[in-house]
Amino acid sequence: MAAALAVCGTLVQCERPPYVQRDKDADAQSKDDADAQESWLVIRQAWCVCVDAQGIIIHVGPLAEAGEIVNGAQKVIRLEKHQMLCPGFIDTHIHAPQYSYTGTATDKPLMSWLQDYTFPAEKALQDVEKAAEVYERIVARTLRCGTTTAMYFGTLHNASSQVLADTCFRLGQRALVGKVSMDRNGQQGYQEADTKSALQDAENFVRNLKQSQAGKAGMALPVLTPRFIPTCTPELLRGLGDLARQYDCNVQSHISESLDEVEFSAALHPGEGSDAILFDAAGLLRKGAVMAHGVHMSDADFALLKARGAAIAHCPLSNFFFAHGYLPVAKLLKQGVLMGLGTDVAGGYSPSMFNAMRSAVLASKAGAIQARTAHLDGDHIIDYRHAFFLATLGGAQALDIDDKVGKLQVGMQFDALILDADAPGTNIDVFPRDSIEDVFQKLCTLGDDRNVIRVFTPVLLQAYMQKRAKLETETSKE
Ligand SMILES: O=c1[nH]c(=O)c2nc[nH]c2[nH]1
Structure with missing residues (x-):
């Protein structure tokens, strides 16, 4: 299925509640995967989330394995170093x-x-x-x-x-x-x-x-x-x-x-x-x-x-x-x-x-x-x-809507934010030594509306796609 939008870069989200023990064998496909799954909050770098035109998530995974779906997407957003995608x-x-x-x-x-x-x-x-x-x-x-x-x-x-x-x-x-x-x-x-x-x-x-x-x-x-x-x-x-x-x-x-x-x-x-x-x-x-x-x-x-x-x-x-x-x-x-x-x-x-x-x-x-x-x-x-x-x-x-929203997973609705720790006018100073975990912690501790640079729900996605299409038509006419 063709993606309307692909967002590529860092994804941060809670995959399960804290303190709840997880069966490690459940869907761990490799040792790396099992290690990552140990954590209830995950920060995935070089990741990719793809969404269809109705705002349903159709792909989540490593960017290196997503070439075909990303190339076929109507619009691709490539996140910068201090930007991250997270659930709304x-x-x-x-x-x-x-x-x-x-x-x-x-x-x-x-x-x-x-x-x-x-x-x-x-x-x-x-x-x-x-x-x-x-x-x-x-x-x-x-x-x-x-x-x-x-x-x-x-x-x-x-x-x-x-x-x-x-x-x-x-x-x-x-x-x-x-x-x-x-x-x-x-x-x-x-x-x-x-x-x-x-x-x-x-x-x-x-x-x-x-x-x-x-x-x-x-x-x-x-x-x-x-x-x-x-x-x-x-x-x-x-x-x-x-x-x-x-x-x-x-x-x-x-x-x-x-x-x-x-x-x-x-x-x-x-x-x-x-x-x-x-x-x-x-x-x-x-x-x-x-x-x-x-x-x-x-x-x-x-x-x-x-x-x-x-x-x-x-x-x-x-x-x-x-x-x-x-x-x-x-x-x-x-x-x-x-x-x-x-x-x-x-x-x-x-x-x-x-x-x-x-x-x-x-x-x-x-x-x-x-x-x-x-x-x-x-x-x-x-x-x-x-x-x-x-x-x-x-x-x-x-x-009781966790079958639809709360994390970014295939089949769920794309209620998501793009956060930018380095947004214009931000209250946050990012230093070269900051790890991605530090940047996320700074966003949680010091962030505000200036750091929310894009908000998506299925309704907002449709508006975003229409605006992009209009802009592209206007540019191609010039
Ligand atoms: O914080 C509150 N806001 C309210 O409007 C209210 N009504 C009952 N109890 C309340 N508590």
């Missing part, structure tokens, strides 16, 4: 309507932050024109930062949340979009009229989004979105659990996220158990369910999530502001709990997954310091490689 970033928790106040309003505990800043900002986006303006900007911004997939919270409003999904598709970002459901403890003008209409609206949103996306290669998926335990009656939670089963939908919410939230939940459900137990009773813990924060979950709660195949969206930056605790990421990865990374805009002030990766490493260091002071088990530290896993393959597994 996956943001597993982000509130699109809160983007208008990102970078402000982080001065209050969670429950009053919601009342004073969040609910008024979300309420205003009932107006679809205002929603369109905010959504256009957040999708463009996150794409520039390398986010090829995002799991978004919208607002209570069906029409505005559909605008969010349409905007993502138009701009080429893969998205999982939720219309928020909350039938109590909102505020005047920002709460569902009653549980029955809340469930009807949620179902309509799922049906309409599925219908509007027919034939668009699954670029936008609906998500059932109970805001969190304090704003949802048990009837609403159960109804959403039924819809998740009926429509086989992803679910997103917040779980055991801060001390004030945990107290509020316990007061509403005396003696009924943790957030995890309450979500599970409603059928909301399932594969593709992504629960943000989780810093106050018990070992039994984590085991419950793992048993159900549900995941955690680790939101290290907003956890510093609201959580009064930290997530033991290394321990959970070792236990096989599914986990991705979230920017949590606007509780997190940065929409960049580079910043989320850095915050994850810093949060783990803070956790280790705390553990040492309290003479607890100190096995907490993650590094840039684990953070990169969470931002790519970990996120895809959490969202």
